[in-house]
Amino acid sequence: MEIILQSTITCPNCGHKKEETMPTDACQYFYECENCKTVLKPQQGDCCVYCSYGSVKCPPIQQDKMLLTKINKPSH
Structure with a gap:
């Protein structure tokens, strides 16, 4: 699997x-809508705006x- x-x-x-394009090295906490200028913040329980609105x-x-899938995958 590849990171999107x-x-x-x-x-x-x-x-x-x-x-x-999402940053790979940090969570983006704020995002300003270019249309209405509302500043988005993550919803409770989410780490960033992409997890809430992306x-x-x-x-x-x-x-x-991906790591959890790998760990939980039964080995034969």
């Missing part, structure tokens, strides 16, 4: 969508899921 770096953020205020979870979460 492109995610489409959808503004919960106006519905504007924009494809963005079409794809952030790279660290994707990596964690």
